[in-house]
Amino acid sequence: AAGVGQQWVLVEMVQAFYxxxxxxxxLEGILILWIIRLLFSKxxxxxxxxxxxxxxxxxxxxxxxxxxxxxxxxxxxxxxNYNIVSGPPTHKITVNGKECIxxxxxxxxxxxxxxxxxxxxxxxxxxxxxxxxxxxxFYGTFDVHLELEERLAKFMRTEEAIIYSYxxxxxxxxIPAYSKRGDIVFVDEAACFAIQKGLQASRSNIKxxxxxxxxxxxRLLKEQETEDQKNPRKARVTRxxxxxxxxxxxxxxxxxxxxxxxxxYKYKVRIFLEESLSFGVLGEHGRGITEHFGINIxxxxxxxxxxxxxxxxxxGFCCGRSFIIDHQRLSGQGYCFSASLPPLLAAxxxxxxxxxxxxxxxxxxxxxxxxxxxxxxQGISGLKVVGESFSPALHLQLEESCGSRENDVKxxxxxxxxxxxxxxxxxxxxxxxxEEKCLPPPSIRVVITVEQTEQELDKAASLxxxxxxxxxx
Amino acid sequence: IxxxxxNGGLYKRPFNEAFEETPMLVAVLTYVGYGVLTLxxxxxDFMRQWKIEKCQNATEREEQKDFVPLYQDFENFYNxxxxxxxxxxxxxxxxxxxxxxxxxxxxxxxxxxxxxxYTGRVIKDIINMGSYNYLGFAQKTGACQEAAAKVLSxxxxxxxxTRQEMGNLDKHEELEKLVARFLGVESAxxxxxxxxxxxxxxxxxxxxxxxxxxxxxxxxxxVLGARLSGATIRIFKHNNMQSLEKLLKDAIVHGQPRTxxxxxxxxxxxxxxxxxxxxIVRLPEVIALKKKYxxxxxxxxxxxxxxxxxxxxxxxxxxxxxPEDVDVMMGTFTKSFGAAGGYIGGKKELIDYxxxxxxxxxxxxxxxxxxxxxxxxSVKCIxxxxxxxxxxxxVQQLAENTRYFRRRLKEMGFIIYGNEDSPVVPLMxxxxxxxxxxxxxMLKRNIGVVVVGFPATPIIESRxxxxxxxxxxxxxxxxxxxxxxxxxxxxxxxxxxxxxxxLLDRPFDETTYEETxx
Numbered sequence: 007a008a009g010v011g012q013q014w015v016l017v018e019m020v021q022a023f024y025x026x027x028x029x030x031x032x033l034e035g036i037l038i039l040w041i042i043r044l045l046f047s048k049x050x051x052x053x054x055x056x057x058x059x060x061x062x063x064x065x066x067x068x069x070x071x072x073x074x075x076x077x078x079x080x081x082x083x084x085x086x087n088y089n090i091v092s093g094p095p096t097h098k099i100t101v102n103g104k105e106c107i108x109x110x111x112x113x114x115x116x117x118x119x120x121x122x123x124x125x126x127x128x129x130x131x132x133x134x135x136x137x138x139x140x141x142x143x144f145y146g147t148f149d150v151h152l153e154l155e156e157r158l159a160k161f162m163r164t165e166e167a168i169i170y171s172y173x174x175x176x177x178x179x180x181i182p183a184y185s186k187r188g189d190i191v192f193v194d195e196a197a198c199f200a201i202q203k204g205l206q207a208s209r210s211n212i213k214x215x216x217x218x219x220x221x222x223x224x225r226l227l228k229e230q231e232t233e234d235q236k237n238p239r240k241a242r243v244t245r246x247x248x249x250x251x252x253x254x255x256x257x258x259x260x261x262x263x264x265x266x267x268x269x270x271y272k273y274k275v276r277i278f279l280e281e282s283l284s285f286g287v288l289g290e291h292g293r294g295i296t297e298h299f300g301i302n303i304x305x306x307x308x309x310x311x312x313x314x315x316x317x318x319x320x321x322g323f324c325c326g327r328s329f330i331i332d333h334q335r336l337s338g339q340g341y342c343f344s345a346s347l348p349p350l351l352a353a354x355x356x357x358x359x360x361x362x363x364x365x366x367x368x369x370x371x372x373x374x375x376x377x378x379x380x381x382x383x384q385g386i387s388g389l390k391v392v393g394e395s396f397s398p399a400l401h402l403q404l405e406e407s408c409g410s411r412e413n414d415v416k417x418x419x420x421x422x423x424x425x426x427x428x429x430x431x432x433x434x435x436x437x438x439x440x441e442e443k444c445l446p447p448p449s450i451r452v453v454i455t456v457e458q459t460e461q462e463l464d465k466a467a468s469l470x471x472x473x474x475x476x477x478x479x
Numbered sequence: 480i481x482x483x484x485x486n487g488g489l490y491k492r493p494f495n496e497a498f499e500e501t502p503m504l505v506a507v508l509t510y511v512g513y514g515v516l517t518l519x520x521x522x523x524d525f526m527r528q529w530k531i532e533k534c535q536n537a538t539e540r541e542e543q544k545d546f547v548p549l550y551q552d553f554e555n556f557y558n559x560x561x562x563x564x565x566x567x568x569x570x571x572x573x574x575x576x577x578x579x580x581x582x583x584x585x586x587x588x589x590x591x592x593x594x595x596x597y598t599g600r601v602i603k604d605i606i607n608m609g610s611y612n613y614l615g616f617a618q619k620t621g622a623c624q625e626a627a628a629k630v631l632s633x634x635x636x637x638x639x640x641t642r643q644e645m646g647n648l649d650k651h652e653e654l655e656k657l658v659a660r661f662l663g664v665e666s667a668x669x670x671x672x673x674x675x676x677x678x679x680x681x682x683x684x685x686x687x688x689x690x691x692x693x694x695x696x697x698x699x700x701x702v703l704g705a706r707l708s709g710a711t712i713r714i715f716k717h718n719n720m721q722s723l724e725k726l727l728k729d730a731i732v733h734g735q736p737r738t739x740x741x742x743x744x745x746x747x748x749x750x751x752x753x754x755x756x757x758x759i760v761r762l763p764e765v766i767a768l769k770k771k772y773x774x775x776x777x778x779x780x781x782x783x784x785x786x787x788x789x790x791x792x793x794x795x796x797x798x799x800x801x802p803e804d805v806d807v808m809m810g811t812f813t814k815s816f817g818a819a820g821g822y823i824g825g826k827k828e829l830i831d832y833x834x835x836x837x838x839x840x841x842x843x844x845x846x847x848x849x850x851x852x853x854x855x856x857s858v859k860c861i862x863x864x865x866x867x868x869x870x871x872x873x874v875q876q877l878a879e880n881t882r883y884f885r886r887r888l889k890e891m892g893f894i895i896y897g898n899e900d901s902p903v904v905p906l907m908x909x910x911x912x913x914x915x916x917x918x919x920x921m922l923k924r925n926i927g928v929v930v931v932g933f934p935a936t937p938i939i940e941s942r943x944x945x946x947x948x949x950x951x952x953x954x955x956x957x958x959x960x961x962x963x964x965x966x967x968x969x970x971x972x973x974x975x976x977x978x979x980x981x982l983l984d985r986p987f988d989e990t991t992y993e994e995t996x997x
Contacts, residue, residue, distance in 0.1 A: 063732045067772065070731045072744040075775050075806055076684065076832035085835045088647040094634040094848075095645060110645040111638075118635045127636045127849075128628055135576040135619045136627055136853040137817040139610040143569040144929045145577060146610075149584060152572060171819065172672035174679075174843040184549060199842045203679075206707055245547050274546045304540065314844040318637040320671065329537040333550065335570075336558065343699040344674035345611075345813040351847060354636035436643040436841045441682075451644070 084415055085436060094119060097457040099431050106431035107462050109452055114287055114398050115358075115368055116457035117318040123357045130353035138346045142335075146346040154352045157359050158323050162293055163303055167325040168334050171347040173312030174200045175340030176322030177280050180310050181249065182208035183337040184330075189245040192226055192275065194218070195444045196256045201249055201280060202443055207339075214443070217257065220265045223248070227273045246275040252284030252295035256435075256446045258393020258400050260284070263299045276307040286316025287398055292362050292369045316362070319355040321347045372398060372456050375463060379454055382467035388478035389421075389470070392449065401435060401449035402470070404478075411439070414448045417477065422450060424473040430466045489763035491799045496718075496758055496898040501909065501939065502974055509909045509939040516911060520560030524552075535593040557933070565915030566592040568930050574601060576619040577610040579950035581927060602925070606955050608945045609929035613786040613902055614873045615950030616817030616857045622865060623817065623856040627849040634848035642834075646845035654851050658822050661858050662792065663802040666830035669822045669854075670839045671846045673781060673811030674700040676821030679838035681777070682708040684807070685746050690730050692723060692774075693748040696756060701748050701779060710746075711735070717756070720764045723747070727772040745774035751783025751794035751810075755936055755944070757897020757905050759783070762794055766804045775806040785815025786902050791861045791874040797900070815861075818853040820846050873949035877902055880947045880956060887960050892973035896942070904945040906963075906972070913970050914941050920969065924962040 023031075058066075079086055092100045096119040099108040117123055130150060140146035151169055158167040170176040181204035185191055189210040193201065196217045205212050213230075215223040234241035248270070250261040263279075270277050281294045289297025294311070296303050303309075308330055312322035324331060334341055362368075373396045380395040383402070393400040407414050415434065422432050435451045454463070526532040536559070539549070567588065575582040585600040610617065618624060630650070640646035651669060659667040670676045681704030685691060689710040693701060695717040705712050713730070715722040727745065734741050747769060749760045760778075769776045780793045788796030793810070795802050802808060808824040823833060834840055861870035881902045888895050894907040908914055911932065918930045932941040967973050 058732065063728065066732050067728065070741055070773065072742070072773050072775075074828075075744065076829050078828060079831045079835050083835055085643050085841070086831060088642060088834070089645060090647060090649055090652060091645060092649045095638060095640060095648065096635065099645070101645070108645070111640045113637075113639045118637055118639060124632055124635060127631055131624060131628055131631060131849065132619060133576070135578075135617050135624060135817060136850055137577075137617060137813055137819050139577045139612045139617050139813065139817060144609050145571060145573055145581065145607065145927060147570050147572045149572055149574045172675050172843065174839070175672060175675055199838065203707065203838070207703060242547065243551075245549065271542075276543075276546065276549070312844075314637060314639060318635070318639055320637055320844060320847050327537070327540070329539060330549070332537060336562075339699055339703060340672075340674055344672060345811075345819055348819050348847070348850060350631070350849060351636055431645065433640075433644040436641065438836060438838065438841050441838070 084419060084434070089433070097455065101426060101431050104426060104429070106426060106429050107458065107466070108431050108455070109458075109466055110431050110433040111455075112283075112315040112399065112453055113318055113455050113457075114316045114372060114453075115318070115362065116455050117316070117358045117361060120318075120358070120361065122361065123318070123354050126357035127350040127354040130350040134349040136348055136350065138348060140346070141344060142341060142346050148346070148349050148352070150349045150352040150356070151346060154356050154359075155323070157356055159325055161359055161363065162309065162325045164309070164325040164327065166328045166331040167323050168331050168338070168341065169347055169352070170322045170324075170338070170340050171320070171344060172340065173282070173314045173320070173322040174203075175344070176312055176324060177201055177278075177310045178204040178207065179338040179340035180308060180324050180334060181205060181247075181278065182339070183334050184308075185210045185245060185247055189247070190230060191247045191249055192223060193249040194251070194254070194261070196254050196446070197249060197251060198255045198280070198282075199438070199442065201251070205249070217254075218259065218261060220262060220269070224269060227269060227275070231273065246273075247278055248275050249278045249280065252279055252281040253288065253394075253397055253399070255283055255399065256401075258397040260288070260295060260298075260394060260397075263295055263301055267301060267305050270305070277305075278308045278310065279306050281309055281311040282315060282322075283397075283399055285311040286362060287369065287372065288396075290369070291366050292316070313355050317355050317358040319358060320351045321355070368456050372454070375456065375458060375460075376454050378460065379452070379463045379467060382464060383452070383470065386471050386474045388474045389450075398454040400452045400454075401446075402452060403447050403449040407447070411448060418448055418450055420477045421470070421473045424477060425466075425469050428469055430469050489767060494759075494761070494898070495900075498756070498758075498896050499894045499907075499975060501907075502976065505909050505974055506939055509911070512911050513938065516561055520556060523560060524556070535590065561911065563592055565911075565918070565932075567595070568915055568918035571927070572597075577607060577612060577617045578615065579607055579612070579948055579952070579955060580604045581607040581610070583922075583927065602922075605922070605925050605927045606951075606959055607927050608947075608959060609927050610948075611782070611814040611946055612817065612948045612950060613782075613815045613877055613946070614791070614817075614857075614861065614870075615948050616815070616853075616860075617950075618817070622860065623853050626856045627853045630852035631849040636847055636849065638845050638847065640844065641842060642840040642845045648845070648848060648851075650848050650851045650855075651845060654846075654855055655822075657855055657858055659824055661862060662808055662824045664808060664824040664826070666827045667822050667824040668830050668833055668837070668840075669812075669820055669846060669851075670837075671820050671843060673813055673819075673821035675839055675843065676809060676811070676823060677701050677779065678704040678707060679843070680809075680823060680833060681705055681746075681748075683833060683836045683838065684708075684777075685710045685744065688735065688740075688743045690742045690745045691748060692726055692730075692745065694718065694750065694753075694760075696753050697748055697750060698754070698779065698781070701750070705748065717753070718758055718761055720761055720768065723765070724768055727768060727774065731772060745772070746777055747774055748777045748779070751778060751780040752786070752898075752901050752903055754782050754903055755905065755931065755942075757895075757901045757903040757944075759787070759794060759797070759898040759901055762798045762800060766800060770804075776804070777807040777809065778805045780808065780810035781821075782814055782903060784810040785861060785874075786877060787900065789874070790871065791815070812850075812854050816854050816857045818850045818857070820850060820854070877947065877949040880949065880951055883953070884945070884947055884956055884960070888963070889975070891960075891964055891967060892975045893963075893967060894975045902947040904947065905942040906945065907974065908941045908943055908972060909939055909974075911941065913972065916970055917943050917966060917972070920966045921962065924966070926959050926962050 138146045155167045185208040187209040284294045286292045308326045310324045313319045389402045527534045572584045583602045586595040638646045677700035687709045784793040785791045811821045812818045896905045
């Protein structure tokens with residue numbers, strides 16, 4: 007019965023073969039031939055590999071000449087010859103053998119030479135040695151780190167804080183931890199280099215808006231909104247951030263934070279605030295620009311600052327709500343993959359914080375000194391002052407450029423040398439010209455600290471007037 | 480031993496490196512373990528979503544609930560459900576100098592590791608097998624500490640300026656000359672953070688149009704530096720010279736992708752000792768390849784400086800090669816010198832270029848003076864210039880400790896990865912539950928170890944990593960070995976079947992290499 011059944015199926019098959027339309031048979035025939043061809047042809051190789059013979063390859067390898075590893079640097083390049091400071095870079099500083107008053111180190115609260123800070127660091131050195139010998143995850147977390155994080159969170163009145171061992175790495179690790187490929191970041195043109203590197207590492211879409219121009223920012227936000235309406239699914243998962251600085255390093259002015267908060271809630275963008283220069287400077291108690299404007303600190307998603315300016319230590323910190331900060335403990339590259347801050351520097355920072363809390367009047371003193379010198383520096387022929395009147399880090403730029411940046415730099419160097427020879431230590435603001443997105447014009451950096459007396463401030467102002475007169479005219 | 484003959488006498492000493500294959504049963508059980516954990520993870524997430532279980536995570540503000548969510552739920556799946564269970568093995572707070580014995584603050588969790596509370600007790604004298612203290616310079620007494628204390632009282636703790644502005648102290652110049660002399664190079668430059676040394680200087684050396692050939696298992700700082708530079712990155716298999724040679728040949732012959740222009744330069748990124756595998760780079764072969772194909776070599780000696788070589792000068796001295804063959808010698812001061820920071824050494828043109836164009840010199844604060852003094856004193860000690868033989872004795876002690884410890888562990892039957900001479904000793908655990916168990920059991924017996932799992936290692940190859948130190952005495956090592964033996968029996972960790980796969984026989988797949996363009 008099985009044999010008959012099989013034969014019957016065979017007959018049916020043959021019948022179907024005769025009854026099928028011609029095109030059907032032709033198509034199937036072609037397909038079968040194609041399959042047979044594919045089965046027997048060689049695997050597809052990239053064309054590049056089969057074109058050259060072994061001898062030709064060896065010749066190419068012989069002929070190839072690479073560029074030298076580094077191009078030669080001319081001996082008189084302005085950034086090559088560093089100033090050598092002998093001894094501590096405090097208020098009275100010995101630069102290149104000359105004793106000067108220091109107007110170049112960011113020692114705003116004068117804590118670099120403070121005896122209490124030094125003795126706290128000494129005690130820590132006696133207890134822990136110098137290095138931590140490990141990252142935070144592997145026996146590199148000391149009780150001083152935990153204490154410093156708690157103190158910073160309490161001082162800034164946020165839930166949590168996280169410490170980094172290098173100021174530059176703080177914001178450069180914080181931004182890529184939250185903003186990934188496909189997210190959008192609106193950043194001010196005058197943002198400092200560390201922010202630019204953080205943005206580059208994050209691979210997000212960067213949109214620059216003109217410095218402190220809220221109308222320009224709103225325009226960009228509106229454009230983004232129209233984009234979103236075209237593709238709402240994508241918009242639901244694209245995170246948006248605004249990155250601004252409290253007190254800009256490159257221009258010396260502050261960001262309009264209240265307007266930014268309004269824009270934040272209107273367009274649903276998160277704000278990251280970089281407060282390296284404004285921490286310990288602005289605000290009644292030195293809490294930074296949020297205290298200066300009286301804004302609720304929870305409105306800012308992340309505040310990042312380095313401890314190398316007002317706190318006169320090394321490292322940086324980020325503070326904010328636990329929801330945000332805790333994420334960096336596993337995804338902040340500079341936190342997870344790097345050794346922790348040496349305990350003596352953490353102890354120095356804690357003591358500096360104590361001093362800041364105990365003497366809240368130094369901030370007012372600092373601001374008064376800034377106002378004084380800002381006024382005194384007005385009206386120097388050839389140089390203009392760039393920066394707010396209460397900013398302790400000012401820039402002096404040439405009113406008219408002489409044509410090329412190189413010549414401007416040379417001219418400013420002569421002004422700086424004149425001042426150094428007469429006992430005021432100044433420096434030019436240094437940038438990597440080819441790497442900056444928006445290169446600021448060359449300038450002289452003037453830094454005001456609480457330790458400078460009024461006579462010294464007046465002397466500096468008059469010396470700069472003299473220098474400008476003799477060099478620029 | 481066969482490597483000496485094989486490579487035409489490139490190696491002056493035996494190169495014994497081995498990575499025992501994962502036993503099949505163990506691999507299967509490990510996957511099953513992760514599968515169970517994932518299932519339970521989904522179950523718990525489901526319960527948390529439906530409010531059956533309380534959600535312990537921190538949450539977004541009420542006012543910002545309609546913003547785009549900051550984290551994707553899936554991203555944190557591993558964090559919530561696997562990492563959180565064994566979180567107490569990491570971030571252990573200590574309160575003494577991280578030497579051979581360390582004091583730890585006791586912490587307990589009443590809610591399965593979501594929050595910790597400190598009981599206030601201090602667990603004293605835990606044998607520290609986790610800190611990178613290779614030569615034992617993490618001390619709170621001694622010449623280094625006294626010198627650092629003096630400099631601290633004279634200079635203060637911070638610097639408040641960058642190298643190119645007003646932050647270049649005479650101490651920094653002294654340090655750089657000393658480091659250059661120590662390494663045997665023309666010139667050197669020091670930076671405040673080892674991670675930043677890589678991520679800020681590689682972009683200064685190479686840019687668009689250049690090619691970077693990077694080892695599979697390079698550290699995150701090298702990967703970040705390579706990505707930030709904008710150059711094309713190609714990855715070769717870990718320590719595999721045929722893979723590297725193939726990439727070099729293909730790169731020079733075919734040029735840049737699509738445009739076929741020749742590459743401007745080729746930079747090979749390797750590390751001295753790889754900290755997760757315990758393997759040492761095959762430096763003689765890499766240098767031979769580099770010379771043949773006219774490329775440049777960037778050697779990251781974070782773990783090997785001070786730890787290898789008869790006088791502690793690193794992997795170059797270990798192989799008996801000349802430091803002039805390595806174009807860029809980079810290293811860190813955190814591990815063997817008990818301080819913090821990194822350095823780059825090389826020819827004078829290279830260092831002059833970095834002084835001008837390195838991101839760190841222009842924008843980052845320079846090193847703190849007491850830290851600089853610690854490095855100066857420890858380098859002088861290692862070189863013998865402080866008038867004692869302490870440095871030399873420590874280097875010898877470390878080498879002896881390494882050999883002894885590895886031999887004993889192998890005899891006990893554990894699977895140990897890496898080179899026989901590397902002071903980093905990874906001991907394979909494989910299964911996720913054993914990661915947490917090993918850490919906790921060793922802590923009960925007063926030994927502090929480091930355990931690592933995914934994502935720092937491949938998912939089934941979790942390990943415990945011991946870092947030996949010259950400060951470990953033989954008694955400490957014997958105690959540790961006894962306890963490891965006990966725990967190994969308890970947790971059934973002795974997987975080794977003595978079937979070592981000689982390195983050159985590892986199969987190399989010809990048709991694959993990865994190309995990542997930014």
